[in-house]
Amino acid sequence: MIGYAPLLAQLGGSTGIVEYLTVFVLAAFVGIEVVSKVPSILHTPLMSGSNAIHGIVLVGALTIMGEAQGTAQLILGFLAVFLATLNVVGGFVVTDRMLEMFRAKPNERPVAQRSEAKEPGGAGEPE
């Protein structure tokens, strides 16, 4: 039965873990700082965009896929790569689709009803 002391020794013995914890803490502060002043209209795109960013887990999936040996690991690795690709590709594409609607349209002020006729159908409106 392993007690407390070896566990602590293992933690302390690895200088790597302290470096990683440093990175962890600094990254957390950056994350908090960067989103603290976002207007509420952008909350949805921000959620979707940050969702795409954690899709970078694909890099991890590729890493384990590289070293996978045996059927079980290959299947799990394959699944991980597939799911991570869904996350990263889908995430960025859907966020871009949301945001392309926010682009500035200078002559857009609806002064006359005619103005809509002149608008070239935008980005392929569904319907």
Added chain:
Amino acid sequence: MITAVSFPLSTWRDLVYLVALAGFILALKGLGSPRYARRGNQLGALAALAAVAITFTLPSLRHSGRNLVLALIAMVLGAVVAVPVARLVKMTAMPQLVAIFNGVGGGAAALIALTELLHLHALGDKPAVYVTAEVLLGVLIGSVSLSGSAIAFIKLQELITGRPITYPGQQAINAVVAAAAVALIIVALVSGDLAPVYVLLGLALLLGVALVLPIGGADVPVLISLLNSFTGLAVAASGFVLDNNLLIVAGILVGASGLILTRLMSSAMGRSLPNILFSAFGAVITATGGEEGDASRSVRTGTAEDVGVLLAYARKVVIIPGYGLAVAQAQHTVRELADALAARGVDVFFAIHPVAGRMPGHMNVLLAEANVPYDDLKEMDEANAEMSTADVALVVGANDTVNPAAKTTPGSPIYGMPIIDADEAENIIFLKRSMRPGFAGIDNELLYDPKTTLLFGDAKDTLQKLVAAVKEA
């Protein structure tokens, strides 16, 4: 010539990862401002692409043809599924789409941690305790995120009721499951065996389901944001397992910003996060609201023609859109109405509640899709300041976000939520499908207000009639 730059390949890889991280931080920063949001997102995509591309220089991937081919097939399959789905799904279904993309990310993180553990065991090394701990965290958080997101998707897609699902002894059962998970983590850490990890995986999936089932449909978006943050943490955990700084930092970035975003969202609803997670929102409502609502109180209904005239001769009209507008796909028609009124010199603007639609900012996206000018969208506080000078408040498919019970009825489940003060306008017009209460399931006093006129029917139809009526008036 340049001997100083002849780093080993792994250093180049780490440098590209570092650049990608800077790209992600700038991307998040850009997403916070309307002007740079799109460019920010594109920068993020570029950074991800670079990081993924350089990963193929890993010796293990270069030297095992079979693994490389399998990895490429999985990626192509993923992209072939993701692109059309992300392109074609309707904007109204956006929240559930984000939920599902988030869930699969959590699933991937859990699988990575698990596979790495299998790999270490197969090599015959007993992994260090902290490695096992990282694996367990990755598996636990990733699986909760996966199954939780799946249930959130099912709820938003209305495959099951959006109402909170409760059963006797729910809290006790959840507590037992959570305790069992903690016990398993200890067993797995101490023994270093694989079996407890598998059981933990199952329990974590169950926990995710148990976490989301009792949450009402109106609160699900807040939950998705929380699960998004979880997936970030799971990715960070798998980064610790693989000693990969890119995953650690990107995961923590998303984890931390996701938590802040979740807090911003829940405070927009005037509720605390624990309250959302553990209060089984709608259960209270079924007890208090529901029946008394549609019983026998009189409401005033009007015709599109009357309302059209009222709108055409008003000085200031505030349009308050809600999810019903999106369901009816009436974004374009409501813009036509606003244009028709503006053409007559009426001062028109849209008052956007922070949680109008089903996610914060969702309504802005929908209206932007219909080319409503950005300047015509006013956020709640700005809109409320002008509300008392408005002649007409036109409520299209919104309900809970204008319900005065949030200010006046301490017992109400939405009490304390900031609302748009439609009741302060001189006239209130409700476009409603029926007397059915809103998403939160609560009756709305404002419907019975003497200043209120109701127009029943499909929002798009009614709006089309209003456009015609305004043009004739």
